[in-house]
Amino acid sequence: MTRVLVVDDDFMVARIHQGFVERVPGFTVVGAVHTGAAAIEAVGRLRPDLVLLDIYLPDISGLEVLQRLRREAGAVDVIAITAARDAATIKNALHGGVAHYIIKPFAFDTLQERLERYAQAVARLRETPAAVQADVDRFFGGSGDSAPVLPKGLSTATADLVVTVLRDSDTDLSAAECAARAGLSRVSTRRYLEHLVQTGKAQVRLRYGGAGRPEHRYLWRG
Structure with a gap:
């Protein structure tokens, strides 16, 4: 027991x-x-x-x-x-x-x-x-015998942290903003955000500013 x-x-x-x-x-x-x-x-x-x-x-x-x-x-x-x-x-x-x-x-x-x-x-x-x-x-929270829910290299614990930050935000967030709130690297956070978009949990918006590529903004959909 x-x-x-x-x-x-x-x-x-x-x-x-x-x-x-x-x-x-x-x-x-x-x-x-x-x-x-x-x-x-x-x-x-x-x-x-x-x-x-x-x-x-x-x-x-x-x-x-x-x-x-x-x-x-x-x-x-x-x-x-x-x-x-x-x-x-x-x-x-x-x-x-x-x-x-x-x-x-x-x-x-x-x-x-x-x-x-x-x-x-x-x-x-x-x-x-x-x-x-x-x-x-x-x-550590994975599925063990069955195929993992998350892509290789992503962890359940960190995914939960990113989800919490995005879900509790009053507005959309860039990868850098989400990373700062979660205490993670921008590159790592971007991978989790893209996974959430692919699975329909989040949506991405493009913000056009000055010269250069548009900024990706992420919003929780649930």
């Missing part, structure tokens, strides 16, 4: 998330806490395998909790579950090593899929002395 600690400042939300986890075979909740300090203490005391971590906590940020868990707890895995949708928070969570990032509100099926994917990846890595690319893809 994968032992899970639920961390959320709202008692009712924590209870709902606990119920979701208990419905997924192979997972059990060992505790639910509502502050950052309690989360750090509970991880040390209960030794969970996985923490479902809210970002907005009443005492310290979930991002700070994440940093302290990395220093003090080491091996515990974390899935961020939060209403925070800004690019900076998502980027910091990714840098902190979260296994997944789930934006509230969400349905049971969303959490179930993430937990099952996580469990399959961990099990495969435990059984395999040397991982193959499919194992790595599965752990």
